Amino acid sequence: MPASEIERMIQLLARLPGLGPRSARRAALALIVKRESLLRPLGEALLRAADAIRPCTICGNLDDRDPCGVCADPERETAVLCVVEEVGDLWAIERAGVYRGRYHVLGGTLSALDGRGPEQLNIARLLERAAVPEVSEVILALGATVDGQTTAHYIAERLEPLNVSITRLAQGLPVGGELDYLDDGTLSAAFRQRRPA
Amino acid sequence: MPASEIERMIQLLARLPGLGPRSARRAALALIVKRESLLRPLGEALLRAADAIRPCTICGNLDDRDPCGVCADPERETAVLCVVEEVGDLWAIERAGVYRGRYHVLGGTLSALDGRGPEQLNIARLLERAAVPEVSEVILALGATVDGQTTAHYIAERLEPLNVSITRLAQGLPVGGELDYLDDGTLSAAFRQRRPA
Numbered sequence: 001m002p003a004s005e006i007e008r009m010i011q012l013l014a015r016l017p018g019l020g021p022r023s024a025r026r027a028a029l030a031l032i033v034k035r036e037s038l039l040r041p042l043g044e045a046l047l048r049a050a051d052a053i054r055p056c057t058i059c060g061n062l063d064d065r066d067p068c069g070v071c072a073d074p075e076r077e078t079a080v081l082c083v084v085e086e087v088g089d090l091w092a093i094e095r096a097g098v099y100r101g102r103y104h105v106l107g108g109t110l111s112a113l114d115g116r117g118p119e120q121l122n123i124a125r126l127l128e129r130a131a132v133p134e135v136s137e138v139i140l141a142l143g144a145t146v147d148g149q150t151t152a153h154y155i156a157e158r159l160e161p162l163n164v165s166i167t168r169l170a171q172g173l174p175v176g177g178e179l180d181y182l183d184d185g186t187l188s189a190a191f192r193q194r195r196p197a
Numbered sequence: 198m199p200a201s202e203i204e205r206m207i208q209l210l211a212r213l214p215g216l217g218p219r220s221a222r223r224a225a226l227a228l229i230v231k232r233e234s235l236l237r238p239l240g241e242a243l244l245r246a247a248d249a250i251r252p253c254t255i256c257g258n259l260d261d262r263d264p265c266g267v268c269a270d271p272e273r274e275t276a277v278l279c280v281v282e283e284v285g286d287l288w289a290i291e292r293a294g295v296y297r298g299r300y301h302v303l304g305g306t307l308s309a310l311d312g313r314g315p316e317q318l319n320i321a322r323l324l325e326r327a328a329v330p331e332v333s334e335v336i337l338a339l340g341a342t343v344d345g346q347t348t349a350h351y352i353a354e355r356l357e358p359l360n361v362s363i364t365r366l367a368q369g370l371p372v373g374g375e376l377d378y379l380d381d382g383t384l385s386a387a388f389r390q391r392r393p394a
């Protein structure tokens with residue numbers, strides 16, 4: 001039997017997406033074998049992140065400052081808001097390097113199945129932000145899933161009364177595909193060819 | 198771009214077996230979302246393990262004490278040594294609950310490809326341990342891979358002059374399969390039906 005410290009580590013690692021009990025054991029072993037080069041640095045990095053990382057109160061991005069780096073960057077366009085489901089989608093778009101505006105992270109999609117309605121998402125704050133006169137475009141960069149498109153449709157309706165053009169990512173989203181899984185090229189194409197919602 | 202604390206976390210997570218860059222990002226996000234229930238406890242568990250876990254100087258098992266729990270347990274048979282490649286194999290056998298003797302962890306297999314010879318493995322210490330009169334059997338519980346079987350053959354030859362019976366795990370090892378991937382039932386069967394090497 002592994003010692004209790006190892007057991008505890010395995011149990012926690014097994015709760016990460018992508019790791020089950022078996023791969024968590026392998027990961028734990030790999031960590032112990034690389035005690036000073038991996039185990040300790042990772043432990044320290046996790047605790048530093050736990051202390052430092054907070055959601056941005058403006059856009060919902062995760063960063064070590066609030067407002068986040070994107071919201072605080074004077075070089076980013078303030079006329080465009082890009083609405084994403086999750087912070088991982090924001091990171092994917094940043095990696096693609098195709099967008100220079102601001103973001104708004106919803107924190108998920110509407111979901112009848114999971115009982116997630118508009119009040120569970122960061123939508124009220126989006127409507128406030130989109131109502132500011134300098135905002136001229138809202139890009140709905142939601143996944144091409146049923147829930148993603150339902151959410152896009154709902155938000156487009158709520159934004160309708162405001163004086164903003166509403167666009168969606170166009171070509172390139174594979175049907176049923178989630179944004180975070182796209183390669184940078186596909187994501188760039190989808191961005192360039194966005195069309196009115 | 199994620200903040201530097203998140204980037205650092207992602208880079209380190211991506212070095213775990215079973216996680217690539219993409220799944221490391223997902224894992225990092227899942228950790229941040231569960232800051233107090235997962236991120237901080239995992240960070241603390243890793244640092245505790247880094248401080249506490251050491252290889253057993255007798256058998257090579259990893260534990261928070263030395264000698265390890267198996268070596269220190271007076272209830273375990275001292276007449277049988279079970280030789281395994283890695284600590285993960287020892288854990289797998291312990292989970293199967295089929296063996297009550299002691300272990301010896303080699304730290305890998307002989308490998309022409311990776312240039313790993315006998316002196317890179319914990320073999321000298323095994324020969325010392327097997328030479329003690331009370332040891333009557335050495336079980337070579339190595340993987341059914343080419344390297345595993347080469348190693349078993351090499352060790353069997355080195356043990357030949359000693360007064361011990363040398364056995365191998367028999368039925369149940371799928372050809373080319375690694376021990377750590379076996380289910381408990383297969384492993385139990387292989388153990389029960391072990392035969393002279």
Ligand SMILES: [Zn+2]
Nearest residue numbers: 056059068071
């Ligand atoms: Zn922000």
Ligand SMILES: [Zn+2]
Nearest residue numbers: 253256265268
């Ligand atoms: Zn031991």
